[in-house]
Every structure is written in C-alpha cells, then in structure tokens.
Amino acid sequence: MTLEKFLLDHGLRISVDDTKGRCLIANRVFTPGELIISQEPYSSVLDIDSERRRCDNCFNLSSNVKRCSACKSVRYCCSSCQVHAWKQQHKSECQMLVKLIEEKQRTPPPSLRLVVRLVIKRSLQQSGVLSTKADDNFETVEALPTHYSETQEERLVSYAQMANLVKTIVDPVEVDLKEVCQLFCRIACNAHTICDEEFRPVGTGLYPVISIINHSCAPNTVLLFNGKRGIVRALQKIEKGTEVTVSYVELAGSTKTRQLALKEQYYFVCQCKRCRKMETEEGIIEDAILEGYKCPVQQCNGAVPSGRDQPGSQCVTCGSGCDNKKLKRSESAANKLLEEANLAMRSRDDGQARLLFEKTEAIQKEIFHVHSVHLMRTRDALMKVCMSLNDWQSALRYCLLTLPAYERAYSVNSPLVGLQYFSLGKLHWLLGNSREAVTALTRAKGILSVTHGSGSSLVRELTGTLQEATLEAAYRSQIPGGPEPMSLDITDRFKHHRSLKR
Structure with missing residues (x-):
C-alpha cells in the first residue's frame, strides 16, 4: 500500500x-x-528523567521496570514488551551498547540514541529483517525537510561530530556521514516531544x-x-x-515570541490567521496583554507593549504613558527571584520555592496585566507547590487566578484549559465544595473528552471524580448542612486522588 x-x-x-x-x-x-x-x-527514545520509571518499549509508567540483563541501559515493564523490543531492534542495539560498556564508554545521550535507533531500523528494514508499511518505512523519513542549507554552521559542526559517534556505535552497519548529519537536521525540525496525558515530557519520537x-x-x-x-x-x-x-x-505568548520560536527551530514565518492579526488593533492589544505591562491607570484594563527601548510607552487602550525603564527593572528583579524559585523546586525545597514564587508574584502583579502569561505561569507554579505542601486552600486560590489567563492565552477548547479545570474540580472536591467541583469537572470533561477521547484513562478518572462529586452535591441539596455521604477527610480524599499533584 x-x-x-x-x-x-x-x-x-x-x-x-x-x-x-x-x-x-x-x-x-x-x-x-x-x-x-x-x-x-519510526524512532523514539525516553528522556533521562523518564528512563528509570518508564518502559522503553511502550513508554508507560511502571513501578516495576526491569533492566535488560545484558546492556543494563534500557528497562521494560513486562516480558512481552522486552520480547517485542528485542525482535524489533534492541537485539542489534544491545550488542552495540554492551561493546560501549566493555570499552568503558558511557551510554549515548537520548539525542544520539534516537539517531542510532533510526539507523539500525533502516538497516534492518533494508535487509528484510523488519517489514515495512505505508506509514513505517525510511522513505517517509527521507521525504521530511532537512533545512540543511539554512542550519547554522556551528550547529552543523556539532551534528557532524555526533554523526561520527553514530558511525562508531553502529559499526559494522555502514553509514554515510553526510546522510547521518542530515538525519540530525531532520530530527531537529520534525521530531515531536512525547508527553503523558497531562503534557509532561517523557521522550522524543520521529x-x-x-x-x-x-x-x-x-x-x-x-x-x-x-x-x-x-x-x-x-x-x-x-x-x-x-x-x-x-x-x-x-501558544501562550505574543506573536513575536511565537514567530521567533518557529523561525529558530523550524525556519519559517507563520502566516496563520492569528499571526496575520499582529499589525491590527486586535492583534496589538492581544500581544500587549499577554506579554506587556498593565496600564498605569487603575480604571483602564489595557496594557502597554513591552520590548521597546524608549524610556516611555503608551497603553494600547487609553493612550496613558508609563516609565518603561522602571518597569523593566522590576521585571528583572522578578526574573531573578523566579530563577531562584525554580532552583529550589528542582532541589525539592518546596517551602523555599513557595516563598520565592510568592515574592515573584507580588512584583509581577504590580507590573503585568492580570492576563499576562508571566503572571499566569508563576501562579501555576504556586498552585503546584502548594499542592506539594498539602495547602489545598491556597492551591485552589491560585488555580482560580490562572483560569482567565489560560482561557485568554490558549483557545477555550485547548486541552491545557481542560486540565486546569480538572485541577480546579479536584481541589474543590478535596475541600468539600461539591457543587463547585461538579461545575468545574463538567467543564473539564467537555473539553478533555474531545482532546483525549472519551475512552482515555484521564477522562475515565475525571468521570469517576465527577460522579462522586455529583452524588455529594445531590445529597447536600436534600439535607442542607448535613454530614458528608462519605466519611472522608481531606487526607483520605487525597489518597483516592493522588494524581492531583501533576
């Protein structure tokens, strides 16, 4: 076919x-x-953070992954996945990894292993060991653009060095160094980040x-x-x-930010209907709200575009001026605090992270529009760190603050908006606010049933929580102020819904 x-x-x-x-x-x-x-x-690899917790064959999360006894570099959730991976290409890959270990060389990083696996699969398909299908053959890979001539020389030098490493690893498979270099170019502008159902990255695939x-x-x-x-x-x-x-x-960013990201990685200027609004009044207002400063006039809900070098700029709604230099100093101070907060998060110091995020938010809400993506991301981080600290009431407050910005930055039917409503519903449910939980969870189900499919595990979990909240809301409506239909305190509820900490 x-x-x-x-x-x-x-x-x-x-x-x-x-x-x-x-x-x-x-x-x-x-x-x-x-x-x-x-x-x-066609080729895929887990990232470093996921390879110890996920199966290398199916990418599913497992508490009991077992390492390959030979190369000790990949893990599998069950014997079926191990056998399938062995037949597909791990048999060849394993021998190469064992050779590297014997030569006291470290296991290649994910970006390199992705190309190694691609080269191995191409060789196995060309020799007839692996079959090909209409959507699974090297010709479909070759048809992808490389943007080779547009790639910066420094990056090409790096790709050439990695191509040499690939050649060494896959020996005795014969490879052409220029072709492998072009494969790195193809992956750079065509590969996708593989995420779980809640958009947390777990690996990369072509x-x-x-x-x-x-x-x-x-x-x-x-x-x-x-x-x-x-x-x-x-x-x-x-x-x-x-x-x-x-x-x-x-997508949560100004047109300039999106265009820059697309140009740097994918080498094109987007001409979609959203980008074409950039020079219109509607587009200018949208960009100013998403990444600009709030209008200094309290009664105005407008915003001032950022990124300009001149000392003063004007609100795109009312024309009021502001001191750009002063705002940029405040923004710089907030960014410094944000770096420290993220470092504390990575170090799992949740208490210190919360303190630093709160200081960041205090500065940001004075200078940014209420729908600013900068403020939205800080409040989102605060919501998650409060969950980690089991401070559900504060987590709920920050979740409510993020939603208007989420709906502005993304489309209302975005899965990210749906996930935020799911978090809101679970927080309300944990705190015993069953009616509010039903409203939020119903909204989440309406979005996520479309984006994830009604049969997905995420939507099944959501449906279960919605049913529980609906029963509680109905019980309370019959007996106002009466006891809970289930004797669950917040801790017990959380045990039933540990996925809240996403």
Whole structure:
C-alpha cells in the first residue's frame, strides 16, 4: 500500500503548496474529537528523567521496570514488551551498547540514541529483517525537510561530530556521514516531544506521517500520545478540503515570541490567521496583554507593549504613558527571584520555592496585566507547590487566578484549559465544595473528552471524580448542612486522588 492510499483510507490527502511545501488536507468532514490519524514513531527514545520509571518499549509508567540483563541501559515493564523490543531492534542495539560498556564508554545521550535507533531500523528494514508499511518505512523519513542549507554552521559542526559517534556505535552497519548529519537536521525540525496525558515530557519520537501536518497558532487539531503512539484529534469541525493544522510551539505568548520560536527551530514565518492579526488593533492589544505591562491607570484594563527601548510607552487602550525603564527593572528583579524559585523546586525545597514564587508574584502583579502569561505561569507554579505542601486552600486560590489567563492565552477548547479545570474540580472536591467541583469537572470533561477521547484513562478518572462529586452535591441539596455521604477527610480524599499533584 502506498502512503497516498493509506491517507485516503483515513480521509486525508497530501497537497503541495508553493510556500508551505506538503500539506495534509481533509478529504471528508471531521467532527470535534474525531481521530484524524495515529502513528507509532519510526524512532523514539525516553528522556533521562523518564528512563528509570518508564518502559522503553511502550513508554508507560511502571513501578516495576526491569533492566535488560545484558546492556543494563534500557528497562521494560513486562516480558512481552522486552520480547517485542528485542525482535524489533534492541537485539542489534544491545550488542552495540554492551561493546560501549566493555570499552568503558558511557551510554549515548537520548539525542544520539534516537539517531542510532533510526539507523539500525533502516538497516534492518533494508535487509528484510523488519517489514515495512505505508506509514513505517525510511522513505517517509527521507521525504521530511532537512533545512540543511539554512542550519547554522556551528550547529552543523556539532551534528557532524555526533554523526561520527553514530558511525562508531553502529559499526559494522555502514553509514554515510553526510546522510547521518542530515538525519540530525531532520530530527531537529520534525521530531515531536512525547508527553503523558497531562503534557509532561517523557521522550522524543520521529513521526514522519504526522510531521506532514503543518503548524498554525490557531490549530484545528491537537497531538497527544498514548504511550509513545502519536494521536491527532480534531478540536473543531473540519470541513472537506480544509488543511489539517497542529501547533509546533507554546501558544501562550505574543506573536513575536511565537514567530521567533518557529523561525529558530523550524525556519519559517507563520502566516496563520492569528499571526496575520499582529499589525491590527486586535492583534496589538492581544500581544500587549499577554506579554506587556498593565496600564498605569487603575480604571483602564489595557496594557502597554513591552520590548521597546524608549524610556516611555503608551497603553494600547487609553493612550496613558508609563516609565518603561522602571518597569523593566522590576521585571528583572522578578526574573531573578523566579530563577531562584525554580532552583529550589528542582532541589525539592518546596517551602523555599513557595516563598520565592510568592515574592515573584507580588512584583509581577504590580507590573503585568492580570492576563499576562508571566503572571499566569508563576501562579501555576504556586498552585503546584502548594499542592506539594498539602495547602489545598491556597492551591485552589491560585488555580482560580490562572483560569482567565489560560482561557485568554490558549483557545477555550485547548486541552491545557481542560486540565486546569480538572485541577480546579479536584481541589474543590478535596475541600468539600461539591457543587463547585461538579461545575468545574463538567467543564473539564467537555473539553478533555474531545482532546483525549472519551475512552482515555484521564477522562475515565475525571468521570469517576465527577460522579462522586455529583452524588455529594445531590445529597447536600436534600439535607442542607448535613454530614458528608462519605466519611472522608481531606487526607483520605487525597489518597483516592493522588494524581492531583501533576
């Protein structure tokens, strides 16, 4: 089966645009939440933080992962995953890793192992040891752009050095150094960060068919992962003939920030409908609110664009001026505190982290708009550190403060908004606010059933919590002020819902 036939069977087709190159087009109507396409990675690898806790074959979290007895470099959750990985390519990889250990060389880092695995798989498919499919062959990888000529010389030198290491590791497999260097270029601008259901990174994978989907800052689909399988779902109704788009970068930021990220890693200037608003009044206001300073006039809800060198700037709503230099000094002080807070978080000093985040927030809320992404991220961090400290009331307060900014920075049907409402619902439920919990959890289910699918483990967990909260709310409505239908205090409730600490 050809790739074109494979895509047609999924209601899709490829079109070629003069500026974008290949595009994926809907060949039929897709409804919100409908699966667009899914794909196993051609090559994938866990990141350093995940490799001790997750299975190297299925990428699922496990409390009982066992190391490969030979190379001692990969872990598996069960014998089935170990056997499957061995047959696919670990047999070849294992021998190479054992050789490295015998030569007293350390195990290659994830970025290098991703290419090593890609080279091994290509060799095994070319020799007929591994079969090929329409969505799983090296030709689909070769069709991806490299942007080789646009890559900075310093980066190419680094890729060339890593290509030499790959050649040494995969010996006796013959490789062409320039081709391997181009593989590093392809991965840099086509690989996806593999995340769990709550968007925490766990690894990296190359999905050559999914990579045909182009970027938009207002995407009509979302990419999530079931283990390491990439799954693309429709966020909205997609009409026949419409291009399928997904987001490549963090969407909570100004147009300038998004454009810079896209240009640096993917080598293009986005012309989506959101970016085209940049020079319009609506676009200028949006960017100022997301990353600018709040208007000095208390009665005004406007914002002042940041990033300008002149001493003073004006509010985009009322025209009032502000002292840019003074605001930048305050912002610099807040950023310094933020660095210290993140360092304390990494050191697991939650008490110190909370203190530093609170000082950061105190400065930021004086200089930034209430919907600023800077303030949103600090409050989000405060919510999580308060959860770690079991201060549920404070966590609830910060969660409520983040939601208007989340809905402004992302689309209202974004999975990140859905996850935030899920956190809000669980916090309300833990604190016994059953009616408020039902409202938040219902909102979360409406979003996450579309983005994650109604059968996902996350939505199943959400549904269970919603049912419990609904029962409590109904009981309370019948007996106002009466006892809880279940004798659970906050600690007991938390034991039932440990996933709250995400």
